[in-house]
Amino acid sequence: MEGFEIRISNSKKGKGLFATKQYNEGDIILEEDPLVSCQFAWNAAYRYLACDHCMRPLETPEQNVIRLSGKPDILLPHSNCFEDDLLNITSCNQCGILYCSEECKVNSLAIYHRTLCYIQNDAHHPINLLIETWKQIHYPPETANIMLLVRILAYIQQHSDPASAAATIKQFCHRTVNEDAELVHKVLGDEFSGQLNTLREMTANVINGEYIQEFLTPEGFCSLMALVGTNSQGIGTSPLSLWVTSVSQLTMSDDERQQLDMFIDKLYQYVEEESGQFLNTEGSGLFQLQSACNHSCAPNAESSFPYGNHRIQLKALKPIMPGQEIYISYLDDCTLQRSRHSRQKELAENYLFMCWCERCSSQSSEPDCTSEEDNSEEEIDADD
Template sequence: MDGFEVRNYNTKKGKGLFATKQYNQGDVILEEDPLVSCQFAWNAAYRYLACDNCMRPLETPEQNVRRLSCKPDIVLPHSDCYETNLENLTGCSQCEVLYCSDACRQRAYDTYHRILCHDTADAQHPIMILLEAWKQMHYPPETTNIMLLVRILAFIQQSSDPQAAALKFKQFCHRTVNEDAELVHKLLGEQFTSQLETLRELTINVINGEYIQEFLSPEGFCSLMALIGTNGQGIGTSPLSMWVNAVLELTMSDDERQQLDLFIDKLYEYVQDESGTFLNTEGSGLYQLQSACNHSCAPNAESSFPYGNHRIQLKAVKPIMPGEEICISYLDECALRRSRHSRQKELAQNYLFVCWCDRCTTEASQPDCTSEEDMSEDEIDADD
């Protein structure tokens, strides 16, 4: 691999991604398509149309903002600055699920869709029953989708070498049975034991076969659920944000720029009033290389989706020297600004590890208490 390599640790940390050459701030380290990806169940239910393979939105920026704001008369200026190519839109000839291109349709069929193709209008189909059960257990904001797990199983089952395909996913697993159970408990909530068994039984109704039996046992299913819960990379795509990014690159006068900024601000006001913060086509995917990136509270790289689909790009946010580990943040920007204790607490709860990155080590002398700005209103009231 040019510029980086995956190395194994001799500890529970598993793997790490290391630079083999120098990267400057802004350099692209890698780009990668996921092994599998999937739109979130509630996201699809709320009419966020997306390619069933690559998650590219299947509407123009203007259609997108009109739907999100419920204002059908909005007209976007400079609409030609971001090209939304929907001319190649196609669907499965049997189930009519939509794809952005024939290439995506064929890729989906070859990797998972041949087994999973079903009548989406049939509420009694095993997949529809599984999806409905999942939605009742996992309300927005979503972090994964049971169909990502199902697509993993279909990927293995459809592969020309199922054993090698299974190994691709086993590389993501390096926890104990108890740790898996703890992670799934976090994902599913208080009723997780009964819910997990329900999901396992419903999944077996959807897909079964010789090469996936180990993943359908109670322990194997728990491990697979923990896998998608911790290694699933969130994916967000938006025609509106892609148009905004493109239009801000245009050359124009200061007056035109000011008017455009005001117009964009107003657009987001309209959208927020109607749709809140639920703006993007959202889902998750499993990435072989990007998943090797460990966490740091002072990351030297960040992931993004510059192509408006599930293809991920990893960029350096500061200089990285040869031999240095390439790290991203598992926490959002808000959480990163919090105290060491608060960051450690969130990472321990959601990822079951104690962070000893350079920043955490430097801040080790900080008191182990949660600062007031990190606490919920209920916690603050309880202390008063």
């Protein structure tokens, strides 16, 4: 690995990603494809067309915004250059599932699809039964998909060295049984956490084999579900946002720029009115290198998906010296701006750790409740 290495961070954090050379602000630290990824179940149900392997959208920006806004007459300027991306769409010869390219089709087949290929419209197929059960447990906004777990198992099963592949997956599992159970409870929610065994049995009906048996025991399945809940990285791909980025870089007069900005604002308004929170083609993936990055409330790096598919890019936000740990934020931008108390609460609930990053340590003297949001939360709790 050039420029970084994974090594023990400290007793609290376990492993971390460390720079072995200097990075300046804006430098790309790494790019990586996930071991596996997949679209969220409800996102797929709402017909967000995407490559089944890399999640690249299978529609033009214009088709995307027409569907999301419900306005068939919308015409996007400067959008014809995106049509070339759809010329290589292909499908599985057996099940007909769509891919953006022959390369994705081949990779999918080699990594997991050979095991999971099935007739899509067979409502009684174990995969469809599992997906429908999961959808009733995990309503939008989604944070995970049971099929990512299934693809992890298929990845192990199809690997040329299944024992080594299983060991790779187990590197992500480093919590206690009680911590795993608590995380799964958080992923599934109070109402459905008791259905973990049902999901386990239905998963075993989809895929079974010598090297994955340990993941299909009650304890192993709980650990794998917790892995998916905490180590999977959210992925969002959107033809509309790619188009906005593209046209924003075009040279034009101030008047033209102003007109375009007003047009874009109106587009997003139409989309929000028609589709609400459904904007990106969303899913998640399991990344071997990026997942080694620990959290900081003052991160020195950030992840993005600049290619419109599941390939992740990690970029430096500020200078990073050799030997320094590379941190990202597990919190969204809005939560990151809130008080230390708010951030700690979010991290404790979703990731089961107390953050002692440089920013949190410097704010340790703050009162336990400083954000207006927390004050209003406590008022609501008191009313209940």
